[in-house]
Amino acid sequence: MENEIHQGSCLCQQVSYQVEGKFENFFLCHCGHCKKDTGSAHGANLFSATAKLTWLQGQDKVKTFTLKDTRHVRSFCQDCGSGLPNLQFDDALLVVPAGSLDTQIAMEPNGHIFCRSKAQWQEGLDKVEEFESFPQ
Template identity: 55%
Template sequence: MHNLPAIEGNPMTKHVGSCLCGIVKFEVHGDFDSFYLCHCKYCQKDTGSAHAANLFSQSAKLTWLAGVDAVTSFTLPGTRHNKSFCRSCGSALPNALLTGLLVVPAGCLDTEVSVSPTAHIFTSSRAIWEGAIGNAAEFGGLPE
């Protein structure tokens, strides 16, 4: 096991997660303080979607269980925008920032998140097509 910098958290709350290809596995011990849906242009670019869905904690501890060598990070020069991901499959992964803030992409968790989104942020940058999402047809699987 390899620990990247993180602050000690509540050992009672545990979440597990992984990347798409399964090489990277991790645990988060502690509670999340907030759950933001970020609509900034940077998050749109690095998710390929309308927004990123990230959980934040100032007290939880991140423990890498497998594949830590496959974890890499990118910081957009001149910004605070940072993303950690699996170098094999590209899946977004947690990032323990040097400020002590742990950022966990909600979609990489294998356990359910009981926290509801706290807020939408950077809504002034929303994708133009996002407003039409509610009018789109819904399918339980791939449409035929």
């Protein structure tokens, strides 16, 4: 089977990366930490124990924050704040924010996790009106 190659970057385009290999899991995390990280209803992260991360440019702009007394780790661009990949658990697990990818992935999320922390306003979002761009 052919190895997958994915490209990603931050919003300001100063940091870019490549992931070579397969993602084993894709979870939408509703924990309080991920909601704070994203400012949204959940984090969307891809996980791989085998894929290889290569920084193509701007690695010096990548900052990593570990929340004290937790396993919560977040890497981001120091200039624009975009979430970026990081290695966790003694570099045994690659975590990639799905929204930071520039290439498409065929994988769908495996599931929602930490649902007891779901935002109350998230219920019924599939019924909210959709717009192609900012509404007039």
